[in-house]
Amino acid sequence: MQKKAHAPMPVHYVKECGAKVPWTRVDSGEMLDSDHILKDIKGQKMTYTEAVRNALAQALRLDEKVFVMGQGINDEVGMFGATTGLYKEFGEDRVFDTPLAETGVTGVAVGAAMGGMRPVYCHNRPDFLMLAMDQLVNHASKYNYMSGGICPIPLVIWAVTGQGWGSAAQHSQALHGMFMHVPGIKIIMPTTPYDVKGLLLQAIADNNPVLFLDHRRIHNQVGSVPEEMYTIPFGKGVVRKQGKDITILGISSMALEALRAEEALRSKGIDAEILDLRTIKPLDIEMIITSVKKTGRLLIADTGWKTGGISAEISTLVYERLYRELKAPVARVSLPDVPTPAAYTLEEAYYNNAADIVREAEKSMRSVS
Amino acid sequence: MENMLLKLYYSMKRIRMVENYIADHYNGEVREMRTPIHLCDGQEGIAAGVCGNLHRQDTVFGNHRSHGHYLAKGGDLKKMVAELHNRETGCCRGRGGSMHLIDRENGVALTSSIVAGNVSIAVGYALAQKMKKTDTISVVFFGDGASEEGSVYESICYAKINRLPVLFVCENNLYSISTPFCVREPNADIGSKFETILPVASVDGNDVLTVYEKTREITEHIRNGEGPWFLECKTYRYRNHHNTGNGVDNRFRTTEELDLWKAKCPIMKLERKLSAEGLLENAEIERIEDEIQKEIEAAFSYAKESACPDAGTLCEGVWS
Ligand SMILES: Cc1ncc(C[n+]2csc(CCOP(=O)(O)OP(=O)(O)O)c2C)c(N)n1
Ligand SMILES: [Mg+2]
Numbered sequence: 048m049q050k051k052a053h054a055p056m057p058v059h060y061v062k063e064c065g066a067k068v069p070w071t072r073v074d075s076g077e078m079l080d081s082d083h084i085l086k087d088i089k090g091q092k093m094t095y096t097e098a099v100r101n102a103l104a105q106a107l108r109l110d111e112k113v114f115v116m117g118q119g120i121n122d123e124v125g126m127f128g129a130t131t132g133l134y135k136e137f138g139e140d141r142v143f144d145t146p147l148a149e150t151g152v153t154g155v156a157v158g159a160a161m162g163g164m165r166p167v168y169c170h171n172r173p174d175f176l177m178l179a180m181d182q183l184v185n186h187a188s189k190y191n192y193m194s195g196g197i198c199p200i201p202l203v204i205w206a207v208t209g210q211g212w213g214s215a216a217q218h219s220q221a222l223h224g225m226f227m228h229v230p231g232i233k234i235i236m237p238t239t240p241y242d243v244k245g246l247l248l249q250a251i252a253d254n255n256p257v258l259f260l261d262h263r264r265i266h267n268q269v270g271s272v273p274e275e276m277y278t279i280p281f282g283k284g285v286v287r288k289q290g291k292d293i294t295i296l297g298i299s300s301m302a303l304e305a306l307r308a309e310e311a312l313r314s315k316g317i318d319a320e321i322l323d324l325r326t327i328k329p330l331d332i333e334m335i336i337t338s339v340k341k342t343g344r345l346l347i348a349d350t351g352w353k354t355g356g357i358s359a360e361i362s363t364l365v366y367e368r369l370y371r372e373l374k375a376p377v378a379r380v381s382l383p384d385v386p387t388p389a390a391y392t393l394e395e396a397y398y399n400n401a402a403d404i405v406r407e408a409e410k411s412m413r414s415v416s
Numbered sequence: 417m418e419n420m421l422l423k424l425y426y427s428m429k430r431i432r433m434v435e436n437y438i439a440d441h442y443n444g445e446v447r448e449m450r451t452p453i454h455l456c457d458g459q460e461g462i463a464a465g466v467c468g469n470l471h472r473q474d475t476v477f478g479n480h481r482s483h484g485h486y487l488a489k490g491g492d493l494k495k496m497v498a499e500l501h502n503r504e505t506g507c508c509r510g511r512g513g514s515m516h517l518i519d520r521e522n523g524v525a526l527t528s529s530i531v532a533g534n535v536s537i538a539v540g541y542a543l544a545q546k547m548k549k550t551d552t553i554s555v556v557f558f559g560d561g562a563s564e565e566g567s568v569y570e571s572i573c574y575a576k577i578n579r580l581p582v583l584f585v586c587e588n589n590l591y592s593i594s595t596p597f598c599v600r601e602p603n604a605d606i607g608s609k610f611e612t613i614l615p616v617a618s619v620d621g622n623d624v625l626t627v628y629e630k631t632r633e634i635t636e637h638i639r640n641g642e643g644p645w646f647l648e649c650k651t652y653r654y655r656n657h658h659n660t661g662n663g664v665d666n667r668f669r670t671t672e673e674l675d676l677w678k679a680k681c682p683i684m685k686l687e688r689k690l691s692a693e694g695l696l697e698n699a700e701i702e703r704i705e706d707e708i709q710k711e712i713e714a715a716f717s718y719a720k721e722s723a724c725p726d727a728g729t730l731c732e733g734v735w736s
C-alpha cells in the first residue's frame with residue numbers, strides 16, 4: 048500500500064501544529080510511565096536513559112573487560128544522558144571519546160573484542176553506522192562462524208534512531224530491517240527502562256556482536272528499575288496487554304504507540320492484545336504465533352520502512368504457519384518508501400502514531416474471511 | 417583590490433548578520449523554523465575568502481554548517497531562509513532543511529549532514545568536469561572532525577593520482593561537537609596529515625585577506641590542470657555545535673577561550689584595516705548594515721508568506 052493520499056492541508060494547519068506540539072518536545076515523544084504496564088517491578092523510578100547509564104555503570108564496575116566509547120561520550124550531556132559522568136567514576140581509559148572515524152574505530156572495537164575486551168561503542172544515530180558497514184557486515188558478524196567457533200566477537204554497538212523536527216533524511220533512519228538481513232548480528236530494541244537495563248546487561252554479557260537500537264521517542268519513559276544486576280534473555284518478547292480481537296505487534300517506539308492505540312480501540316469495543324517485540328534478532332516468533340492463533344488478526348507497527356523490512360519478514364513467518372487461521376490479511380503500519388522529509392507538514396504525514404494504528408486495526412476488524 | 421576588499425567585507429558581514437538574525441528568531445516567535453541549525457559565525461572569513469575566487473560555474477560542496485558557504489558562493493538567500501522555514505519555496509522545497517542546502521544554478525552542489533560524505537562526491541564531480549573538459553573546479557568544505565574520516569584520505573589520494581581539479585578546504589575550528597582537537601588528533605594541525613600526498617597550505621582562517629590571496633594562488637594552479645590542493649584554515653566558531661548558545665553555557669569551553677577568539681573576529685579585523693586606510697567610513701558601514709538588514713527581513717517575510725509543502729506530495733520525488 049502506498050502511503051496516505053492526504054487531502055490538502057487546511058491553511059490554519061501550520062499555526063495549530065506549532066501550538067499543539069511545541070517543537071522542543073517533539074523529539075522525545077510523550078512521557079509514559081511504564082509502571083502501569085509492568086506492575087510488579089520494585090525499584091527506583093528512573094528514566095530510560097538513566098536506566099541505560101545504570102546498566103553501563105554496573106557492567107563497568109563488575110567487569111574490567113568492559114569499556115565504553117563514542118563521539119562526545121564524555122561531554123556534559125553524555126550521549127543523551129546515557130553516559131553522563133561515567134568517565135569520572137571509571138576513568139578515561141575505560142570511558143573515552145573517539146574520533147570521527149566510524150569505519151576504522153568499528154574495526155578497532157572488533158579487534159578489542161577479539162583481544163579479550165567487551166567494548167560498547169555508542170553512536171548518536173544509526174545513520175552513522177553506514178560508515179561502519181564493512182566492519183559490521185563483513186567482519187564482526189562473520190568471524191565466529193568462519194573460524195569454526197574459535198573467534199567470537201563480544202561487541203555492543205549502541206545507536207539512537209532520531210525522529211522529529213527536521214532531522215531529515217540523513218539523521219532519522221530506522222535501519223534495523225537492513226541489519227536484520229545479515230546473519231551473525233543480534234538486534235535489540237527495548238522500550239521500557241526496566242527492559243533496557245536487563246537487555247543491555249545481557250548484550251554486554253553476550254559473546255556475539257549485538258546492535259542495540261534505541262529510539263529518541265522512548266528516551267523519556269520513566270519506570271521502576273531494580274538496583275541489582277539482572278538480565279533479560281534475548282528472543283523473548285512480552286505481552287503488554289492481553290486481548291482477544293486483534294494482535295498488535297509494536298516495535299521500538301511503535302510499541303508505545305500501540306499501547307496508546309489500545310486505549311482508543313477499547314473505547315470502540317475492540318479488545319486488542321499488545322505485544323512488544325523487544326528483541327528483533329533472535330525473534331520471538333512463538334509469542335506472535337500463540338497470540339495470532341488466539342485473535343486471528345495481526346497488525347505490525349514498525350518504526351522502519353515497509354519494503355523488505357521486519358514487517359515483511361514477520362508477515363511471511365505468520366503466513367507460513369497460520370495461513371488458514373487468519374481472519375484478515377496481516378496489516379502493516381510502517382513508513383512509506385520515502386526518505387524522511389525535513390518539512391514538518393511532510394514529516395507529520397510521514398510518521399505514524401497511535402491514530403494510524405487505530406485506523407488500520409479497525410480496518411482489519413472489518414475484514415471477514 | 418580596494419573593490420575586492422569591500423566585497424569580502426560585505427560577504428562576511430552578510431553571513432554574520434544572517435546567522436545572527438536566524439539565532440534571534442530561532443526558538444522564538446518563528447516556531448516554524450523547525451530545523452536543527454549549525455551556525456558558522458566566527459568562520460565567515462573562510463567562506464568569503466575562498467568563494468571570492470570562484471566563478472559561478474565552479475561548484476562547492478558543504479557540510480552541516482554551510483549557511484556561509486551557500487551564501488558566499490551566491491546561493492539565493494530567500495530560498496535558503498525559506499528552506500529553514502520548511503517551505504515549498506525553499507532551495508530544496510522544504511525537503512532538506514538547514515543541513516541540506518542546494519542551489520545548483522549558483523554552484524552550490526550539495527551539503528551533507530553525514531560528516532565527510534561530501535568529500536568524495538566533490539572528487540567525483542571534478543572527475544566529470546575533467547572528462548567533459550570544462551574548466552571549472554570543485555571546492556569541498558569540511559571540518560577538522562571530518563578530516564578524521566577514512567574516506568577523506570581515500571578521496572585525496574584519488575584526486576591526486578588523477579590530477580583532478582579539487583580544492584579541499586578544511587575549516588579547523590578546533591572542535592568536533594564538544595570534543596577538542598587535542599584529544600582526537602596526533603598532530604598540531606590537519607594539513608600535515610596529507611602533505612606527503614598533495615600540496616598543503618595552512619592559513620589563518622580569521623584573516624580573510626590571507627584566505628583570499630592563498631586561494632587565488634591555489635586555484636590558479638588547479639585551473640592549470642596541476643591537480644588538487646589542500647587548504648587548512650584555522651578558525652573558531654562562536655556558537656555551540658548546534659543551536660544558538662555560545663558553548664560556554666554547554667561548558668565545553670571557557671569564556672576566556674571564547675573571548676580570545678572573539679578578539680580575532682575576521683570581520684572586525686578587516687573593518688579595522690579598511691577604516692585605517694580610509695576605505696570605509698562609519699556611514700558606509702551603517703549603509704551596508706541597513707541594506708543587508710532589509711534584504712534579510714525581506715527573505716524572512718518571503719519565507720513566512722510561502723506555503724509549506726502539501727502533505728499529499730509526501731511520496732513524490734523519490735525517483736527522478
Ligand atoms: C559520519 C558521521 N558521524 C557523526 C556525525 C555527528 N556529527 C555531526 S557534526 C559532528 C562534528 C563535526 O565536526 P567538524 O567536522 O570539525 O565540523 P564542525 O561542526 O566543527 O564545523 C559530528 C560528530 C555525523 N553527522 N556523521
Ligand atoms: Mg570542527
